[in-house]
Amino acid sequence: MPHVVTQSCCGDASCVYACPVNCIHPTPDEPDFLTSDMLYIDPVACVDCGACVTACPVDAIVPHDRLPESQEPFVPINAAFYRDGRVRPLLAPHTPPLTVPAGREPLDVAIVGTGPAAMYAADELLTVPGARVTMYERLSSPYGLARTGVAPDHVKTRQVGDLFDRIAAQDGIRIVYGTQVGRDVTHEELLGRHHAVVYAVGASADRRLDVPGSDLPGTATATEFVAWYNGHPDYAERRFDLSHERAVIVGNGNVALDVARILTADPERLAGTSIAPYALDALRDSRVQEVVIVARRGVAHSAFTLPELVGLMQVPGIDLVLDSADLDVDTGALDHAAAQKIELLRQLAERPAAGNGKRIVLRYLASPVAIAGDERVRGVELVRNAYVPGSGDRVEPAGERETLDAGLVLSSIGYRGTAVPGVPFDEARAVIPNSGGRVLAEPGGAVLPGVYATGWIKRGPTGFIGTNKQDAMETVRHLVEDYAQGRLRAPRAPRASLV
Numbered sequence: 089m090p091h092v093v094t095q096s097c098c099g100d101a102s103c104v105y106a107c108p109v110n111c112i113h114p115t116p117d118e119p120d121f122l123t124s125d126m127l128y129i130d131p132v133a134c135v136d137c138g139a140c141v142t143a144c145p146v147d148a149i150v151p152h153d154r155l156p157e158s159q160e161p162f163v164p165i166n167a168a169f170y171r172d173g174r175v176r177p178l179l180a181p182h183t184p185p186l187t188v189p190a191g192r193e194p195l196d197v198a199i200v201g202t203g204p205a206a207m208y209a210a211d212e213l214l215t216v217p218g219a220r221v222t223m224y225e226r227l228s229s230p231y232g233l234a235r236t237g238v239a240p241d242h243v244k245t246r247q248v249g250d251l252f253d254r255i256a257a258q259d260g261i262r263i264v265y266g267t268q269v270g271r272d273v274t275h276e277e278l279l280g281r282h283h284a285v286v287y288a289v290g291a292s293a294d295r296r297l298d299v300p301g302s303d304l305p306g307t308a309t310a311t312e313f314v315a316w317y318n319g320h321p322d323y324a325e326r327r328f329d330l331s332h333e334r335a336v337i338v339g340n341g342n343v344a345l346d347v348a349r350i351l352t353a354d355p356e357r358l359a360g361t362s363i364a365p366y367a368l369d370a371l372r373d374s375r376v377q378e379v380v381i382v383a384r385r386g387v388a389h390s391a392f393t394l395p396e397l398v399g400l401m402q403v404p405g406i407d408l409v410l411d412s413a414d415l416d417v418d419t420g421a422l423d424h425a426a427a428q429k430i431e432l433l434r435q436l437a438e439r440p441a442a443g444n445g446k447r448i449v450l451r452y453l454a455s456p457v458a459i460a461g462d463e464r465v466r467g468v469e470l471v472r473n474a475y476v477p478g479s480g481d482r483v484e485p486a487g488e489r490e491t492l493d494a495g496l497v498l499s500s501i502g503y504r505g506t507a508v509p510g511v512p513f514d515e516a517r518a519v520i521p522n523s524g525g526r527v528l529a530e531p532g533g534a535v536l537p538g539v540y541a542t543g544w545i546k547r548g549p550t551g552f553i554g555t556n557k558q559d560a561m562e563t564v565r566h567l568v569e570d571y572a573q574g575r576l577r578a579p580r581a582p583r584a585s586l587v
Contacts, residue, residue: 090134094159095395096244097126097148100554106143116558125393125425128169145251146244158402188572194218198282203232204553205543206288207252208560221261226268236320239346240361270509283576284538291503291544300458306465310347310500319364330374332495336468339500340383341391348379352406352446378447384455387414410450412437467493503549525563
């Protein structure tokens with residue numbers, strides 16, 4: 089009875105380390121780990137021990153004969169990952185424990201932020217005997233996008249908060265809320281009261297559309313909309329016009345699919361979730377019947393993940409619509425995830441309509457060139473794209489244009505990191521310049537002793553919640569190595585004097 093990884097996979101690889109026969113891949117030491125949509129269990133090698141089930145923080149692993157019908161597509165998806173005859177080592181790699189020389193003063197570290205990268209870094213640091221961690225959080229509640237960025241109906245994914253609760257409850261850790269570097273405390277003050285400072289501030293800014301009309305009322309970013317319906321205090325007072333029958337989302341990543349699903353779902357399905365009450369009231373009064381998701385490139389380059397697509401296909405009462413001509417793609421040269429997505433979309437194209445009036449339309453090879461409207465949004469002008477011959481995945485306008493009527497336009501084209509006062513920043517990549525988490529004075533420059541980065545502000549906005557675990561482990565191992573080698577300056581003042 090092999091086990092199966094399902095939709096809520098967070099990719100933190102706890103299951104990989106728990107598996108005694110190394111049948112879960114890709115592992116963190118394999119090159120496709122950071123780009124994989126999820127992890128996969130080899131149905132032949134699995135010995136049904138259940139160790140992975142216990143280790144998974146989001147209940148994503150289920151015996152194949154206990155899968156609910158909505159999760160059954162993951163049986164062939166897991167199996168297909170191993171069809172290329174890939175050979176794996178018998179035993180998973182061993183990660184040695186963190187150690188420091190005996191007799192040293194306890195390691196004292198500040199972590200700025202409390203999102204997934206920060207929590208995983210704190211957990212790793214507390215494996216060092218006697219280590220102490222103080223976390224500084226701008227808001228009055230912790231966990232960053234794990235709390236305010238995950239859709240309220242993704243209940244299992246939100247369970248990762250239970251893991252973070254257990255981390256936060258450990259001896260040696262405390263969280264200071266309502267504290268922002270540059271406003272309430274300086275970088276130098278933190279560095280003077282701790283051996284090291286780890287920045288885990290994420291990528292808090294959105295990339296925005298740069299077309300005429302993109303500043304009209306009725307335009308916003310999808311991440312702002314997500315923060316609004318999740319009750320983020322910075323967005324609780326926002327208002328979104330849901331009076332038009334159509335909304336348009338530019339970009340087709342997971343956030344775009346989340347927003348489309350929330351806009352078209354029966355509000356009563358959301359009533360028992362953690363959605364903000366004011367957002368639920370607004371959705372009950374919503375007139376939105378159709379959400380069009382616009383993607384610049386073709387279906388083979390869909391940015392959403394396999395689990396997100398499977399989840400969307402299981403939502404009752406919503407028709408998912410796309411042009412079957414978009415699916416005329418040779419999947420032979422595509423990677424596993426892209427090929428599986430196209431296979432699912434082909435099944436979707438053949439599915440009969442639900443007939444309930446709510447639709448999500450997937451539009452490919454189209455880009456917005458203008459937002460129509462005078463005093464507010466009235467529509468979006470799109471141009472048809474075509475691939476540039478011989479260029480791989482580059483597209484260019486093909487000349488055909490059309491205007492879609494819409495009352496709400498949300499861009500979902502990525503996140504961007506922002507500078508922290510007193511800390512170097514790479515404007516070109518929108519990250520803190522670093523080498524394996526060690527912060528550099530400038531891109532390619534010298535290492536700044538005692539200053540580290542992890543998560544999106546370290547590597548850019550890529551990966552999932554669990555990807556931050558491996559990222560944090562790398563940063564913390566370098567930090568502890570520097571501490572053990574005497575490269576970190578001892579605190580010059582007690583940390584308590586900051587609070």
